[in-house]
Amino acid sequence: MKIENLTVRYGSFTAVDGVSIEVPPGGVVGLVGESGSGKSTLARAVSGLVPYEGRIEGARRIQMVFQDPYASLDPRMSVGASVAEGVRAPRAQRQAEVERLLGLVSLPAEVATRYPRELSGGQRQRVAIARALGAEPDLLVADEITSALDVSVQGSVLNLVKRLREELGLSILFISHNLAVVRYVSDSVAVMHGGKLVEFGPTEQVVDEPTHEYTRSLLEAVPRLVRH
Template identity: 50%
Template structure:
């Protein structure tokens, strides 16, 4: 048994591939590689952000971390344990220590259950139910005792997400996987939930894997960030390094496409914006899968598959044959 306190990375994914086979027509089959050689680690106590377009593989990764999808190859280690080697009972016990907060706080909650029962359910499964613990969790997420008997439809969107967070915290996890936890909320409510997540992380020593489309939220909350494109990680680094000096053209395009709230600020170079649609994952381009939309692509990009390689600061890596030069200032500034 590995001593959990000595494990630096609470999540470790190595060369992970997840493929699916689907029928095409009456007789044909095609293979879709949803994750292709994904490797990263989430360190204890940090927030690790994961960004990318819809269809890039983020949801498949989450499902694989929780054992819903079976890896085709590669490995997933959670709190030092290889998921493939765990017996069912050990895997269930591990789930108490790694919890998921869903994107839609309404559809993830049983509309027939009261707030008390929603939080009490995981406590009873884990064998630690008490009414006092339910009240403690409600208070921890900013909901009072008057919420005990109310059902999800009686809460606002932000309150429902707080209730979902309370449920996730019930078995005293060490890691939270946050799958678009604020994307369904109004901007003002988003800020409140983000502040709550930061407070909880500080109070409870939690580690977060934070998945989102909103780059401003990722930049505010994350210590490090990874960028995913068509099942591959194309850039990983400290959040400020990635946002102020992106080295992969896809990362730069994502940042450039984000809305600029101040109309007086100079917009980024629009020549870096992504063109076209995300390629078919069942029939990806040869070489670099981003080359068909990349403004910097060359003939070499069609024949060579780029690998993540160190670029500049420690921990900053990118998978590009022609990485962008390192910038010394934030391009948001006029």
């Protein structure tokens, strides 16, 4: 997926200003930046949810997973029904497909009969990911998917993202305000600041030799332990 010179305006305010990013097939690009820097707005443009100027090419089927799984899961629908809704398989094969998708995100098949409120936050986020995968996306846009989770389960969801990428060859635009989290899952890192892209390159390069003062300040906020 290729984003070229993307600009998104809300009235006279420019939330995303001329951003160009490429997510190669099977690649994970991390998008990082402080609150209000325009990350979710870029995600919404990529998903066709807001009008934009510029070009977005290459990804036909895009699925989004959000910070709050309640945004993508209907609380009145069982997990099985929610996951089945997005599935592309014919009706007779849906149940088996739902079980396969739950397995992909390491949830037991019996979770299908439960409702979102009967799950932990981490389990709910796994269900939201399973539901997105059912649509067979060629790009997954993950917007702060671990930010609302307890620290103890954040790691397991990040490992799930890594595993899905390896097993399915999924392309992922992984958004977080946390550079440590982004660094852990991404091949390249894009840094946004005030709607502009201030840095974009291979993860190691961005982390080890940041060219922009803002990236350096983000790095300073990352606890030493995870910086190696």
